[in-house]
Amino acid sequence: MELYRGNIIHTPERGRFEALEHGYLAVENGVIRGTYKELPTAYSGYPVTDYGEKLIIPGFHDMHVHAPQWCNAGMGFSMELLPWLNAYAFPAEAHFADPKFAEEEYRRFVNELIRQGTTSAVIFGSRHKEATRILIELLRKSGIRACVGKVNMDRNSIPELQETTGDSLRETEELVQWMQETRPGTDDRVQYMLTPRYVPCTTSELMEGLGRLAQEYDLPVQSHLDENLSEVAWVRELHPERKSFADVYDYYGLLRPGKTVMAHCIHMTEEEVALLQKKRITVAHCAMSNADLASGIMPLRKYLEKGLDVAIASDMGGSHSVNMREHIVDTIKCSKLYWFYHKEAAPVTFAESFSMATLTGENFFGKTGCFREGYAFDVLIINDESIQTGIEHDPLERLERFVYLGDSSCIEKRFVAGRECNPV
Amino acid sequence: MELYRGNIIHTPERGRFEALEHGYLAVENGVIRGTYKELPTAYSGYPVTDYGEKLIIPGFHDMHVHAPQWCNAGMGFSMELLPWLNAYAFPAEAHFADPKFAEEEYRRFVNELIRQGTTSAVIFGSRHKEATRILIELLRKSGIRACVGKVNMDRNSIPELQETTGDSLRETEELVQWMQETRPGTDDRVQYMLTPRYVPCTTSELMEGLGRLAQEYDLPVQSHLDENLSEVAWVRELHPERKSFADVYDYYGLLRPGKTVMAHCIHMTEEEVALLQKKRITVAHCAMSNADLASGIMPLRKYLEKGLDVAIASDMGGSHSVNMREHIVDTIKCSKLYWFYHKEAAPVTFAESFSMATLTGENFFGKTGCFREGYAFDVLIINDESIQTGIEHDPLERLERFVYLGDSSCIEKRFVAGRECNPV
Numbered sequence: 001m002e003l004y005r006g007n008i009i010h011t012p013e014r015g016r017f018e019a020l021e022h023g024y025l026a027v028e029n030g031v032i033r034g035t036y037k038e039l040p041t042a043y044s045g046y047p048v049t050d051y052g053e054k055l056i057i058p059g060f061h062d063m064h065v066h067a068p069q070w071c072n073a074g075m076g077f078s079m080e081l082l083p084w085l086n087a088y089a090f091p092a093e094a095h096f097a098d099p100k101f102a103e104e105e106y107r108r109f110v111n112e113l114i115r116q117g118t119t120s121a122v123i124f125g126s127r128h129k130e131a132t133r134i135l136i137e138l139l140r141k142s143g144i145r146a147c148v149g150k151v152n153m154d155r156n157s158i159p160e161l162q163e164t165t166g167d168s169l170r171e172t173e174e175l176v177q178w179m180q181e182t183r184p185g186t187d188d189r190v191q192y193m194l195t196p197r198y199v200p201c202t203t204s205e206l207m208e209g210l211g212r213l214a215q216e217y218d219l220p221v222q223s224h225l226d227e228n229l230s231e232v233a234w235v236r237e238l239h240p241e242r243k244s245f246a247d248v249y250d251y252y253g254l255l256r257p258g259k260t261v262m263a264h265c266i267h268m269t270e271e272e273v274a275l276l277q278k279k280r281i282t283v284a285h286c287a288m289s290n291a292d293l294a295s296g297i298m299p300l301r302k303y304l305e306k307g308l309d310v311a312i313a314s315d316m317g318g319s320h321s322v323n324m325r326e327h328i329v330d331t332i333k334c335s336k337l338y339w340f341y342h343k344e345a346a347p348v349t350f351a352e353s354f355s356m357a358t359l360t361g362e363n364f365f366g367k368t369g370c371f372r373e374g375y376a377f378d379v380l381i382i383n384d385e386s387i388q389t390g391i392e393h394d395p396l397e398r399l400e401r402f403v404y405l406g407d408s409s410c411i412e413k414r415f416v417a418g419r420e421c422n423p424v
Numbered sequence: 425m426e427l428y429r430g431n432i433i434h435t436p437e438r439g440r441f442e443a444l445e446h447g448y449l450a451v452e453n454g455v456i457r458g459t460y461k462e463l464p465t466a467y468s469g470y471p472v473t474d475y476g477e478k479l480i481i482p483g484f485h486d487m488h489v490h491a492p493q494w495c496n497a498g499m500g501f502s503m504e505l506l507p508w509l510n511a512y513a514f515p516a517e518a519h520f521a522d523p524k525f526a527e528e529e530y531r532r533f534v535n536e537l538i539r540q541g542t543t544s545a546v547i548f549g550s551r552h553k554e555a556t557r558i559l560i561e562l563l564r565k566s567g568i569r570a571c572v573g574k575v576n577m578d579r580n581s582i583p584e585l586q587e588t589t590g591d592s593l594r595e596t597e598e599l600v601q602w603m604q605e606t607r608p609g610t611d612d613r614v615q616y617m618l619t620p621r622y623v624p625c626t627t628s629e630l631m632e633g634l635g636r637l638a639q640e641y642d643l644p645v646q647s648h649l650d651e652n653l654s655e656v657a658w659v660r661e662l663h664p665e666r667k668s669f670a671d672v673y674d675y676y677g678l679l680r681p682g683k684t685v686m687a688h689c690i691h692m693t694e695e696e697v698a699l700l701q702k703k704r705i706t707v708a709h710c711a712m713s714n715a716d717l718a719s720g721i722m723p724l725r726k727y728l729e730k731g732l733d734v735a736i737a738s739d740m741g742g743s744h745s746v747n748m749r750e751h752i753v754d755t756i757k758c759s760k761l762y763w764f765y766h767k768e769a770a771p772v773t774f775a776e777s778f779s780m781a782t783l784t785g786e787n788f789f790g791k792t793g794c795f796r797e798g799y800a801f802d803v804l805i806i807n808d809e810s811i812q813t814g815i816e817h818d819p820l821e822r823l824e825r826f827v828y829l830g831d832s833s834c835i836e837k838r839f840v841a842g843r844e845c846n847p848v
Contacts, residue, residue: 071813074828075821077756078773092815101814108813291757294771296764320753320828329744332501333715337758340720341765347718349502389495389532390525391516397499404498404744407831 002027002418003043006051006381007395008035010058010371011355018371019396024048025056027377030187030418035371055382055399058358058369059119059414060324062314064222064263064284067135067148068093068102068126069317070109077292077320081228084293086158089317093126093151094160102131103138109322110138111423116323117411119378119421120145120365122222122261122284122313124195127151127163129171136179139190143421145365145378147220147261149195150175154206157197169209176217187417191220193261198224199235199248211253220259220364223249226272227264228295246272255279258363263315266290266298273306282361283310287334288327289318297338300331301345304352311360312353325403328353350400381413382406426451426842427467430475430805431819432459434482434795435779442795443820448472449480451801454611454842459795479806479823482782482793483543483838484748486738488646488687488708491559491572492517492526492550493741494533501716501744505652508717510582513741517550517575518584526555527562533746534562535847540747541835543802543845544569544789546646546685546708546737548619551575551587553595560603563614567845569789569802571644571685573619574599578630581621593633600641611841615644617685622648623659623672635677644683644788647673650696651688652719670696679703682787687739690714690722697730706785707734711758712751713742721762724755725769728776735784736777749827752777774824805837806830 004027008020018035026033026043034040039048072092076084096102113121123139123146125132132150139146152168153161163171176192194210196202202210214221226232226245235245242248246268249255255262255275262276263284276283285298303310312331316322328350335347348356359369368376384402386409393401402410414421428451432444442459450457450467458464463472496516500508520526537545547563547570549556556574563570576592577585587595600616618634620626626634638645650656650669659669666672670692673679679686679699686700687708700707709722727734736755740746752774759771772780783793792800808826810833817825826834838845 071815074825075817077828078771095815104814288757291761294760294763297761333712334761336718337715337721337761339718347502390528391495391519393499401498404501 001033001043001046003039003046003048004051004056005048006054006056008056008371009395009399011351011359012370012372014355014359015349015352017351017396021395025371027418030377032371032373032375032377034373051381054412055384055395055402057380057382057399058371059378059380059416060117060357061311061360061365061369062113062118062121062322062324063261063282063311063360064122064286064313064315065322066124066315066317067106067109068096070112071095071105073317074320080230081293081295082230090158090161094158096126096128096131097160099130099134102128103134106135106138107424110142112322113144114142114414114421114423115408117380117408117414118144118322118324119414119416120368122193122364123148124222125150127153127161129175132175133178136190138424140184141424143189143416143419145189145368145416147191147193147222147364149193149222151195151197152206152210153197153201155203156200165203165205165209168206169213172210173213176213176219189416194219194221196223196254199245200231200238207252207254214253214256221254221256222261222263223254225249225262225265226267228293229267232267244269244272246275250275250279255281261364263313264290264295264298266296273303273308277306277308280309282363283308284313285310285331285356286313286315286319287330288321289315291330291334292319297334299338299342299345300335300348309361310356312357323408324357325406328357328403331356354403377415377418379415380411382410383412384410386410425457425467425470427463427470427472428475428480429472430478430480432480432795433819433823435775435783436794436796438779438783439773439776441775441820445819449795451842454801456795456797456799456801458797475805478836479808479819479826481804481806481823482795483802483804483840484541484781485544485735485784485789485793486537486542486746486748487546487685487706487735487784488710488737489545489740489746490548490742491530491533492520494536495519495529497741498744504654505717505719506654514582514585518582520550520552520555521584523554523558526552527558530559530562531848534566536746537568538566538838538845538847539832541804541832541838542568542746542748543838543840544792546617546788547572548646549574551577551585553599556599557602560614562848564608565848567613567840567843569613569792569840571615571617571646571788573617573646575619575621576630576634577621577625579627580624589627589629589633592630593637597637600637600643613840618643618645620647620678623669624655624662628676631676631678638677638680645678645680646685647678647687649673649686649689650691652717653691656691668693668696670699674699674703679705685788687737688714688719688722690720697727697732701730701732704733706787707732708737709734709755709780710737710739710742711754712745713739715754715758716743721758723762723769724759724772733785734780736781747832748781749830752781752827755780778827801839801842803839804835806834807836808834810834
């Protein structure tokens with residue numbers, strides 16, 4: 001049994017903070033046994049790691065991020081999605097054909113996630129099998145939780161990234177099998193996720209094949225949906241036989257109940273909203289990217305009211321940061337600007353936004369993101385001395401201030417399942 | 425004559441970058457004499473400070489920021505402007521009655537400006553004369569350029585901040601005279617700026633008195649205009665005798681041609697736009713604050729097309745950051761989201777946004793913000809090694825990346841008028 005003391009803050013459920021000033025956290029084998037205002041006498045024999053005035057909070061979850069785009073993030077945002085993909089994202093990803101380049105870049109990427117306090121991430125690789133294998137090895141070494149896959153894309157990209165349908169499916173299956181063969185015991189934090197890029201880049205044959213792999217290996221799936229109006233129109237042209245963008249994925253078995261993440265989802269029809277809700281699809285909300293690429297503002301409040309499962313994501317390099325605190329803030333800011341134009345949609349609160357970037361459900365990373373009994377000890381220790389002033393604030397105000405204006409140097413330690421994560 | 429070599433980037437005019445890879449900058453007595461691709465033979469005898477691959481860019485200008493609000497920034501943004509002022513901003517400012525508190529907080533504030541690369545700022549103090557005197561002394565010591573004033577507010581605040589009309593005017597004049605008496609020679613970078621809080625906090629008598637002081641001492645003026653719809657409605661109630669919010673200021677002589685900064689200006693009528701244009705008022709655009717406090721999105725493109733002088737501002741603590749790079753980015757992002765709802769208003773470019781945060785006209789800080797001959801050597805040296813990757817980028821792409829995702833540790837040196845600025 002390990003005991004930790006400090007200012008403990010988490011959201012045991014969406015939108016509700018629980019704060020324990022100078023409280024205790026009991027952990028056994030990396031799993032939380034309880035939080036306490038006073039230490040129970042049963043625990044009095046164990047040593048306590050005392051973090052004093054520091055904050056103990058859950059690590060951040062990033063539900064959609066592109067690992068090979070750290071090298072082009074923050075450039076070319078004068079374009080919208082489709083031209084930007086061809087001018088910036090695809091050429092950057094083409095470099096990952098070179099395993100040496102991939103290793104260096106992916107090391108930078110994984111270390112940047114760790115530096116910013118991300119402890120769980122849903123990750124797109126490039127289309128290259130070897131580079132993705134390297135990414136998976138780095139993620140395993142890092143100790144963070146991840147769902148990750150090589151991207152599948154057999155149409156409408158640049159020549160250097162084009163793959164055949166057959167190669168795409170074969171290499172995907174080889175990676176899945178390699179992960180099974182090399183599984184690191186019971187504490188397995190990285191799992192394969194099928195990663196069709198998005199409908200315009202995947203032929204029907206490829207989507208059918210991926211749907212088959214999903215079934216056969218019981219794999220989770222990630223892709224993009226209804227991000228940009230030109231993209232939506234293009235999908236309609238490519239698949240006039242299907243009812244909607246979402247329906248294309250569904251038809252090929254890629255909306256797996258409780259096992260699929262769809263990024264963006266800005267421009268969904270009512271039917272698509274109903275379909276995602278029925279299938280228990282997780283919507284990855286990318287507020288910063290949706291502004292950077294001028295895609296629009298997602299009707300977040302409406303989705304929450306309809307019961308959709310929404311989680312916050314960086315979508316770096318469609319946005320310019322993997323820092324989830326900035327995405328928590330941009331989620332709030334964009335919901336306010338949306339409210340300004342749609343007065344029926346109340347802005348989201350800090351508690352709602354924080355919980356959507358920490359407590360993202362058990363389907364992808366297991367029990368993590370809050371401090372209820374049975375959840376993993378996936379934790380950040382926050383030392384906010386550098387942003388403290390002459391006015392005293394309570395722990396919840398200090399958390400808000402850290403999220404809004406702190407920087408990564410305030411994150412003193414990162415734990416996943418009770419083990420400290422360090423740069424790889 | 426001093427010579428500097430490096431990758432020189434600036435906007436000689438709004439919206440147009442000029443980049444000199446491995447170029448030279450000649451400086452005499454803190455003033456730029458020219459930029460050169462090759463060093464002119466006339467200069468060959470002088471030593472060169474060689475910054476190698478580093479970027480040499482203008483320092484940032486912040487055209488509206490509240491010095492006493494660093495201690496409450498990033499908290500309470502679930503509220504809109506009017507309740508937020510009473511719950512957060514005013515109580516924080518009340519602490520500045522204590523000079524010791526003020527000195528510590530203002531030191532933090534000034535150092536944060538310097539750390540983030542701000543070399544010129546238009547600053548609100550609290551209503552306290554002594555605290556504002558301390559702020560002015562710290563600013564003078566820091567070496568950055570500033571227009572600053574104690575705030576005037578004789579109605580509608582909290583009891584601790586209330587001042588009488590007479591005290592407000594007397595203390596203001598005393599500060600103006602003290603600044604004249606203690607002027608530090610010819611290199612005087614800090615000037616007094618009249619600072620009526622905003623119409624709801626200033627009686628007609630106070631505004632009349634301030635108008636008189638403005639005339640008598642030929643002082644610049646700063647205030648808030650058309651930020652929040654409830655505020656606009658309140659001003660209409662308070663001053664039914666005047667045509668508009670802007671007309672109140674104008675009536676009392678506070679829209680001084682070419683000498684006034686008005687912050688926010690989101691909800692202006694066509695008449696107000698015409699008035700500000702006619703009077704050559706500088707609009708301080710506070711995109712982040714306007715999102716944080718759910719005030720709306722300013723129609724930036726429209727104002728630019730109408731020829732208004734618009735500059736970017738942090739409005740910290742109405743926003744959560746004094747980092748002007750974030751405000752350059754938020755200006756672009758908000759213009760894209762605005763475009764999404766108003767397709768006639770093209771988003772602003774990176775070059776436009778960068779120039780609105782550097783090249784803000786001669787009226788307030790003199791000739792600074794670009795590298796044309798006769799402009800001050802107000803410069804940041806950027807070392808972006810920590811954000812470089814395996815793909816090479818040209819200096820302009822590197823600048824964009826630094827602005828979007830760099831941090832203050834990339835700023836290696838800050839010069840104002842050729843002299844290095846350091847924390848106070």
